[in-house]
Amino acid sequence: MNLRQIEVFRAVMQAGSISGAAAALHVSQPAVSRLVRYLEVKLGVSLFERTGSRLHPTPEAHALKREVDSAYRSIDRVRHYAEQLRYGVADTLRIASNLSTGLELVPHAIADIKTRLPRLHITVEIATHAQITDQLLSGECDIGVVSFVESFHPAINVHPIGEGEVLCAMAPTHPLAAHRRITLDMLRRPDVISFGHETPHGKVVNTLVGTQGEPITPTVDVRYAYVACSIAASGWGVAVVDDMTARHCEGSRLMLRPLARPVRYQASAMSSAERPLSSAGRDMVQLLAQHWEGTRGSSKKPARSRKTPTP
Template identity: 70%
Template structure:
């Protein structure tokens, strides 16, 4: 496939019709139709089913589109980098972080890093631990920052940046809010917000609460601790979250209680074992450790 064929195929997939693609590309509809037919003949696969005057993409077309989108993102990154070079920026640090560390920790470290290295270009993306791992392995980010990390991929180098305490959060009017410390059996009697078993956070919560008789099955699933805090503060359920998120949430409608038997979690800055960190990356890891210590010390005053 050449670039023109890719461009037309993407336009048809995005527009969902030949006429829509033709409008976007400023060409005639027959020209788009001819190119799509030629592409199907060349690839020897059916890309679109035409039924009732409507165009429907086949599974093969959708699979091809995913690959094209991935390649297009790479091209976009090259263009962005070329633009940076034009402005004299020769180094880029791509950070993928989960929301807990993105609320307080990563921004503080980034601000200090930029002060020391003003010409360094930094990009930040919010992602789950699984997404961060995939991005590191694919070379799509340089540093991944995540809390509740338990298992590491063998091709990823972890740098421990700190540890914290798991807290139980709930609305100020919740029955458990009057207690100073909570046992796990106390928590099991109430609705607990889930983080899903596919997330590291969710696995930690599931491991703590187990699957005992009488445990209420979660009916609210979220991906980020900050969202769980918001749901709880608005009057539904309780959640087991990291102290860093609780410290940043700071809402009088939400109360946090420690567990009677403390549960610790770990946070890491991760990098590919095959791609050593740049000077900016190494400094970022150092700053993350430094600011983690300061943030957890402040959080301990809750």
């Protein structure tokens, strides 16, 4: 069966008559009648029983129609996908992000791209750098968004998003809250909250805490900066975190202090070097970079201090 024969057969099945099918296809009735008879001869089965001007499909016709409808649904999906590609939209954009960048940066970029590409389907997952790398390499996600990462897998493309500052967060009652700036010597205390020895964030904290003398062994380990800030706000410990998370959590229960010697960190988007990003993926990377400063809010402003701070 060629496409024209399939169209005629489908039209006759839907209309229930030669005249109805001819009107739907904008062709003559004799042309439709000839194509139906030709199709029956070619297939060697009767597709319709005729009662006057009406055609009643046989079981063979119903079976054939099920296959034809399935084929048309596949064609419709192909047409829809082609239309999406025409406007630079892949069916799904899968994003895996650190929690710090997933709190505001990624949501702002998603809201922006959805106004441009409303039919784009987006999935978001919060994961560690190691998990994101594995997902990119296996094809489970399209874009990874991370911070504090300095070395990447050779099969990963890195797209710089922006740079931020490391801050110290603690409860107003904590001894360090009385200082305008925190020196590295002040951070040599056991209540500095750790992010583990193998994570990018954890390596930064361990380097700061262990820069002088014997290293300090923290007694609380967490995975996410947001959790570290929550613990600090609850009244225990110092969280050394990115300014994006710190500003998001800042309030009456959490004070922020900069380091006396500023420490910067890099935020990046990652993609597979083996699978080029779609047009929507490239747009998302650009939007992440554009929204970086905006979502960090007042990160350029000095951290709030008490009225009578000590040096």
